[in-house]
Amino acid sequence: MRFWRRWLLLVLLWPLVSLAGGEILLTGAQDSSGVREFVEALKTRRPADTVRFVPLAQLPEPARLRSDTRLILLDPEALDWRMREPAGPPALVLRISRVQARQRLGDLRPAYLSLLWSDPPLARQLHLVRYLLPQAHRVGVLYSEQSRFLLDELRQAALPLGMEIDAQPWPDLRDNRPLQSLLKETDVLLGLDDPSLYNPKTAKNLLLSAYSRQMALVGPNAGFVRAGALASTFSDQNAWLAVIDRLLDQPPEKWPRSHYPEYFSVTGNQQVARALGIEAIDPDAARQAVSAGESAR
Incomplete structure (x- = not known):
């Protein structure tokens, strides 16, 4: 034995x-x-x-x-x-x-x-939008041919949150009409982690255009938050x-x-939050709320 x-x-x-x-x-x-x-x-x-x-x-x-x-x-x-x-x-x-x-x-x-x-999970980013901007219903999204494939998943993730995705292609970055259209017709911009659209060359135009309309940009990543976006989830x-x-x-x-990593944090730009009339962002509280939203799915 x-x-x-x-x-x-x-x-x-x-x-x-x-x-x-x-x-x-x-x-x-x-x-x-x-x-x-x-x-x-x-x-x-x-x-x-x-x-x-x-x-x-x-x-x-x-x-x-x-x-x-x-x-x-x-x-x-x-x-x-x-x-x-x-x-x-x-x-x-x-x-x-x-x-x-x-x-x-x-x-x-x-x-x-x-x-x-x-890149952050799309559903996780939408839960962050819901936490920071509970009144936001229409979510504006710019996309390229490289990121078009994410739209169906994004729309599916938005449904249980009562959100609507308004997506606009942006094939010519010199033409600001798709961006301006979204800024007029939506409540918040959600940035996809698409480097052809969100990069150091486009950052100034995107952020200043959103700021001039008192519109929040969430995402696409922590680097854009440092540059002037409102907030994003990220994994360190x-x-x-x-x-x-x-x-x-x-x-x-x-x-x-x-x-996707289960472990993540939230980063927020407090100066941008103040300028948009949004409460100061508590990263820990935001992370807990987003995590609870994910668990409830």
Whole structure:
């Protein structure tokens, strides 16, 4: 009986033993202080593993890596490298948005990739709008051909919140009519994380146009909030580390094809809130309200 108990315990623990002490390889096109900080933080969380960063230019083809390597891709260039061939270890893909993935993958979701989205979930952003602007009913959304595919999902997420999505294409950024139309006909603007529309070159026009109409812009990301948008949800490095740590405890065949982090924060621009006559934004209270709204779905 003692032998069989030990044998059963070994069988139960084997998946955990086989995942411990393995190699976790991070790669990306650029080495930077931010990358090194991320790698060191992951090392701290995974003391039993060998965690290392190797610049993309120094790696062989994916098929030449050990099959039991747990691979973490840090940028779109690393994704392009992994997509060269199906052979090779499975990979967690970080720092990629839905729009970026669509441009590179289309509708494909290869079994060897797990895409961890960098852009905020659409429903989460709408819950933030509902919390900050409870009277807002019509939500204005600018989109490009690259982000058009998000509109159906956005409309579905808006329905249970009693919101209506008014979407306008913006094919020519020199033509302000789509933006002005939304500013006249909607209660709030929601920014999609589409870098062809929301970038440093368009920020001034978008923010000043919205401000002149006393209109709030929510999203598309924390960077735009610093530039003058009202608020956004976002997931910081600690949130991503918690997700990655949990996934690395699982065998790669159980990794999700795509995933948003459960952990997130809210950032708000208090100066913009005051200018728009909105109460000061309490990030913790906002996060709790948004999280409760998500849980109630």
